[in-house]
Amino acid sequence: MRVPPDKTPYNTTGPFGHFSTYSVESRDRVRCINGATNVPMSTQWDPKPYYYPIQIAQYGLQHYSKWLENQQENHQIILGEKSSDWKGAAGMSDTTERLFYTDAESGWKIVNISAEENLSNAGAYIYLDKNESLPIVEFEWRPNDENSSFTILAKHKQDDLLILLNYQFHDDSGGGKCVWPDDGDVADLHPQKDGQVSFSFSMDPEIVSKWDFVSRNVLVDVARALSSTQGRKKTDNVVLRNGDIRLVSLGFRGKVSLRQEVRQSANQHKFAFEAAANWLVKNQNEKGGWSVPVERSIADRKLVLAPGWHSAMAQGHAISLLSRANFVFPENLKYLEAAKKALQLFEVPSSSGGIRAEFHGKIAWFEEYPTQPGSFVLNGFLYSLIGLFDLSTLDSKSLELYKSGISSLRQLLPFYDTGTGTIYDLRHVFLMNVAPNLARWDYHAVHVYLLKWIAQIEKSRGEFENFELFNKTAERWIGYANGKRAKHN
Amino acid sequence: MRVPPDKTPYNTTGPFGHFSTYSVESRDRVRCINGATNVPMSTQWDPKPYYYPIQIAQYGLQHYSKWLENQQENHQIILGEKSSDWKGAAGMSDTTERLFYTDAESGWKIVNISAEENLSNAGAYIYLDKNESLPIVEFEWRPNDENSSFTILAKHKQDDLLILLNYQFHDDSGGGKCVWPDDGDVADLHPQKDGQVSFSFSMDPEIVSKWDFVSRNVLVDVARALSSTQGRKKTDNVVLRNGDIRLVSLGFRGKVSLRQEVRQSANQHKFAFEAAANWLVKNQNEKGGWSVPVERSIADRKLVLAPGWHSAMAQGHAISLLSRANFVFPENLKYLEAAKKALQLFEVPSSSGGIRAEFHGKIAWFEEYPTQPGSFVLNGFLYSLIGLFDLSTLDSKSLELYKSGISSLRQLLPFYDTGTGTIYDLRHVFLMNVAPNLARWDYHAVHVYLLKWIAQIEKSRGEFENFELFNKTAERWIGYANGKRAKHN
Numbered sequence: 014m015r016v017p018p019d020k021t022p023y024n025t026t027g028p029f030g031h032f033s034t035y036s037v038e039s040r041d042r043v044r045c046i047n048g049a050t051n052v053p054m055s056t057q058w059d060p061k062p063y064y065y066p067i068q069i070a071q072y073g074l075q076h077y078s079k080w081l082e083n084q085q086e087n088h089q090i091i092l093g094e095k096s097s098d099w100k101g102a103a104g105m106s107d108t109t110e111r112l113f114y115t116d117a118e119s120g121w122k123i124v125n126i127s128a129e130e131n132l133s134n135a136g137a138y139i140y141l142d143k144n145e146s147l148p149i150v151e152f153e154w155r156p157n158d159e160n161s162s163f164t165i166l167a168k169h170k171q172d173d174l175l176i177l178l179n180y181q182f183h184d185d186s187g188g189g190k191c192v193w194p195d196d197g198d199v200a201d202l203h204p205q206k207d208g209q210v211s212f213s214f215s216m217d218p219e220i221v222s223k224w225d226f227v228s229r230n231v232l233v234d235v236a237r238a239l240s241s242t243q244g245r246k247k248t249d250n251v252v253l254r255n256g257d258i259r260l261v262s263l264g265f266r267g268k269v270s271l272r273q274e275v276r277q278s279a280n281q282h283k284f285a286f287e288a289a290a291n292w293l294v295k296n297q298n299e300k301g302g303w304s305v306p307v308e309r310s311i312a313d314r315k316l317v318l319a320p321g322w323h324s325a326m327a328q329g330h331a332i333s334l335l336s337r338a339n340f341v342f343p344e345n346l347k348y349l350e351a352a353k354k355a356l357q358l359f360e361v362p363s364s365s366g367g368i369r370a371e372f373h374g375k376i377a378w379f380e381e382y383p384t385q386p387g388s389f390v391l392n393g394f395l396y397s398l399i400g401l402f403d404l405s406t407l408d409s410k411s412l413e414l415y416k417s418g419i420s421s422l423r424q425l426l427p428f429y430d431t432g433t434g435t436i437y438d439l440r441h442v443f444l445m446n447v448a449p450n451l452a453r454w455d456y457h458a459v460h461v462y463l464l465k466w467i468a469q470i471e472k473s474r475g476e477f478e479n480f481e482l483f484n485k486t487a488e489r490w491i492g493y494a495n496g497k498r499a500k501h502n
Numbered sequence: 503m504r505v506p507p508d509k510t511p512y513n514t515t516g517p518f519g520h521f522s523t524y525s526v527e528s529r530d531r532v533r534c535i536n537g538a539t540n541v542p543m544s545t546q547w548d549p550k551p552y553y554y555p556i557q558i559a560q561y562g563l564q565h566y567s568k569w570l571e572n573q574q575e576n577h578q579i580i581l582g583e584k585s586s587d588w589k590g591a592a593g594m595s596d597t598t599e600r601l602f603y604t605d606a607e608s609g610w611k612i613v614n615i616s617a618e619e620n621l622s623n624a625g626a627y628i629y630l631d632k633n634e635s636l637p638i639v640e641f642e643w644r645p646n647d648e649n650s651s652f653t654i655l656a657k658h659k660q661d662d663l664l665i666l667l668n669y670q671f672h673d674d675s676g677g678g679k680c681v682w683p684d685d686g687d688v689a690d691l692h693p694q695k696d697g698q699v700s701f702s703f704s705m706d707p708e709i710v711s712k713w714d715f716v717s718r719n720v721l722v723d724v725a726r727a728l729s730s731t732q733g734r735k736k737t738d739n740v741v742l743r744n745g746d747i748r749l750v751s752l753g754f755r756g757k758v759s760l761r762q763e764v765r766q767s768a769n770q771h772k773f774a775f776e777a778a779a780n781w782l783v784k785n786q787n788e789k790g791g792w793s794v795p796v797e798r799s800i801a802d803r804k805l806v807l808a809p810g811w812h813s814a815m816a817q818g819h820a821i822s823l824l825s826r827a828n829f830v831f832p833e834n835l836k837y838l839e840a841a842k843k844a845l846q847l848f849e850v851p852s853s854s855g856g857i858r859a860e861f862h863g864k865i866a867w868f869e870e871y872p873t874q875p876g877s878f879v880l881n882g883f884l885y886s887l888i889g890l891f892d893l894s895t896l897d898s899k900s901l902e903l904y905k906s907g908i909s910s911l912r913q914l915l916p917f918y919d920t921g922t923g924t925i926y927d928l929r930h931v932f933l934m935n936v937a938p939n940l941a942r943w944d945y946h947a948v949h950v951y952l953l954k955w956i957a958q959i960e961k962s963r964g965e966f967e968n969f970e971l972f973n974k975t976a977e978r979w980i981g982y983a984n985g986k987r988a989k990h991n
């Protein structure tokens with residue numbers, strides 16, 4: 014069973030748990046990495062894609078952790094520097110203009126492109142590199158009107174299928190569709206040999222007429238596109254790895270200025286981490302939260318959260334991500350300010366739109382799902398404590414909330430222990446006539462991991478009694494997974 | 503899995519649960535039925551026999567239930583009515599006098615016996631009946647001095663062993679030894695063929711010079727005597743059934759008056775029930791309790807009760823027994839008075855020698871073991887509620903305590919449910935770093951039985967929501983015993 018590496022003192026700006034092994038963007042419930050915001054959209058509880066703050070924060074923490082653990086290395090090559098790299102659409106009646114110059118102020122070599130706007134036009138394009146370990150395409154551009162677009166062409170090797178990924182300024186109110194097939198329903202792609210399919214992502218119209226940096230993971234975009242066709246089942250979720258596709262070309266249409274430095278990279282960890290942190294800063298509400306725009310019901314709809322609910326797990330993850338962003342970009346105070354503002358909801362009761370429950374009216378708990386009565390999900394609470402501790406060195410209020418949470422954990426932890434495994438939440442305590450919601454083994458493993466994690470924090474704090482309690486409890490829980498049982502009387 | 507018969511309305515003076523199937527006096531931890539008090543003495547937590555109020559109340563409730571369920575039938579025969587039934591010791595130098603007369607006032611036929619006091623003298627005796635279904639010997643007598651005694655002779659058929667049971671006024675401060683071998687250690691009885699062993703029980707010197715009714719179950723007395731020899735293991739506990747022994751004779755020594763109406767009976771249920779109720783009345787302390795005179799430790803001595811502790815289970819059982827005694831003997835107010843006085847400790851905190859714990863400072867619980875911190879044993883609490891309800895029709899305070907207990911039960915019941923079984927107590931909640939103390943299956947069965955029992959009470963009270971809650975929880979728990987598990991997430 015996985016446990017955190019034994020590193021003390023605990024580093025609040027280190028990799029986040031084992032999130033570097035995550036691949037949020039490959040989850041079946043992620044519709045796509047949005048072309049406007051560069052963060053994932055979820056379809057977990059609603060078929061219409063929406064922004065799920067926990068998922069976005071996890072995406073950011075994952076890429077932060079990968080970035081740290083790869084020691085910020087990123088193999089990349091630069092394309093399009095030479096004018097001759099830029100091709101015009103072949104054999105078509107429309108004209109494609111390419112104008113090359115060097116900007117006096119920035120010193121950048123720039124190409125101005127003017128091409129027929131229609132998606133059937135290949136526009137002005139360069140060939141991408143065949144190196145299979147470089148699936149990220151990045152460039153600096155200025156689309157000069159809303160009819161501008163760019164297209165990445167990739168080839169799915171096994172299916173011999175050409176895939177066009179079109180990135181457009183589409184007016185579906187903020188890119189709500191995330192990614193869609195251009196030809197309607199293309200449910201049955203895989204058997205189609207020597208074919209071609211076309212998908213679109215929408216971009217943020219606010220960047221029109223501005224210089225903007227684009228970074229797309231083509232592996233991810235192709236996989237989410239192929240997963241987005243109608244009639245697909247969860248088990249049809251497409252996950253692609255380096256070598257499954259080959260990048261072919263990158264083309265532009267409409268009126269576009271472009272720095273002649275297209276990069277093809279091994280990863281986009283720092284970009285993705287920053288995108289997630291920026292999304293959080295931009296989308297924090299006046300309560301300091303990131304509300305979830307879809308209904309969430311648990312316990313056979315005995316507990317229902319109307320759209321607009323907050324989650325302690327979202328607040329905690331957000332704080333963990335924002336405090337790391339503050340560490341990387343200390344000159345920009347917005348991350349720290351947002352992290353501090355995120356503490357407010359820890360003191361607002363669930364009944365008032367907050368995330369705070371009080372067990373038996375006295376033991377404070379930060380609710381992943383702030384239902385009434387409380388549901389007391391363990392893993393979400395533990396993540397919220399980690400968030401609070403991550404900010405605690407910068408904010409005394411955060412330390413105070415963390416310590417009150419630790420006190421609650423000491424008191425309520427026994428209720429999750431069945432002597433043979435663990436319970437996911439305490440819904441059965443306040444809903445009458447409900448069996449305990451046993452944690453399946455992968456959640457049991459999460460409980461163990463998080464408890465060991467918090468044990469380590471307590472050790473770093475010199476709280477050795479808490480360390481012993483949490484560590485030994487985790488050890489006992491590991492025993493359960495290995496078939497041990499608590500003694501009976 | 504055994505559940506209570508579905509009888510509503512609930513009868514507070516009916517048989518007590520399935521206690522009519524109990525045989526408290528056959529338990530290995532019962533040293534003997536004391537010759538002075540006619541109630542069991544325990545060696546469960548101390549090798550020196552002591553009075554354990556829970557055991558005494560269970561003994562009383564068992565016999566009350568058997569008495570009711572046998573519809574008060576008791577087959578018996580009368581012996582010793584004729585003067586010629588009474589023999590003198592044969593072939594000895596000492597003289598045995600027998601003087602027969604009829605008491606003018608009572609009309610009783612009486613024999614006055616005067617015989618050599620030494621136990622080696624058979625004294626004046628009658629032969630007992632060979633009928634194997636009549637193991638109880640009963641008579642009315644007046645021992646005229648402390649050197650008087652009587653002896654029952656029985657034969658263990660399989661071992662061809664003669665067993666002498668001597669009942670004497672022994673000065674070991676209240677019969678503390680309960681029963682002992684007269685020849686010291688006779689550890690190795692069974693192989694001894696054609697032999698003879700002798701045991702003594704001590705009687706209450708207070709009855710000297712008074713008329714007193716004696717009732718002994720010879721099967722039980724022989725079994726406890728044979729189980730009391732040194733060096734025996736628990737697994738050597740001797741349990742005898744009708745047919746295992748044959749009653750031979752009943753003889754008297756010293757100066758004794760005796761009614762010429764020795765009875766041999768099938769059972770002594772009413773006598774035993776009344777003896778237990780009387781013991782409770784006589785031994786209730788000024789707090790209304792029956793304290794336990796030995797130390798009790800649980801959870802590897804993390805929780806220790808010093809001698810003198812009270813138990814909610816003792817209080818509850820005592821109330822159940824006393825309220826039944828009040829029903830049978832309504833003219834004698836002492837039983838009802840003692841039952842009411844037994845309520846006092848339900849309001850005294852464990853920390854002050856009482857039995858009341860408060861979970862999280864607010865949910866009242868009546869403690870089988872009033873440890874600090876609380877241990878919240880489930881079965882003892884449920885028994886205490888049954889006691890409170892048994893008195894509730896006669897006392898509003900008892901009803902109030904019962905209702906507060908039901909409210910607590912609703913709130914804490916979920917904590918005992920592991921989704922695959924039940925937990926015996928909540929020691930793990932307040933002791934740090936302790937695994938839950940899982941209930942072994944026979945205690946799980948007790949939980950089910952008691953919960954169904956209380957469900958039935960709630961149904962009778964018209965509390966259908968509580969009935970549903972407790973009944974369905976019990977049904978789910980029955981499922982666990984049949985291999986069902988709660989769902990995991």
Ligand SMILES: [Ca+2]
Pocket residue numbers: 381392393
């Ligand atoms: Ca969760």
Ligand SMILES: [Ca+2]
Pocket residue numbers: 870881882
């Ligand atoms: Ca018990």
